[in-house]
Amino acid sequence: MTPKPILKLALGFTVLAILCGTLEAMFFGGRVSDDGVVQESLFLPLAFIFAAMAVTSVVFAVLRVFLK
8 A cells, every 4th residue: 555545544534633623613612511511522532533543644654655
């Protein structure tokens, strides 16, 4: 597998991370309830998961180029 499809995958994960982060900010915005509990949705953890997957994909693409 060449690095090009891996980088496309990383770009897709980056777009999904940005989309989830934006949706979290738009709909929830880090509000705190009267009890002191942060109101968040599943978008925030998904944003971090997709960002981690994007970074991992880029690392694999770089390793693929240098270890060839």
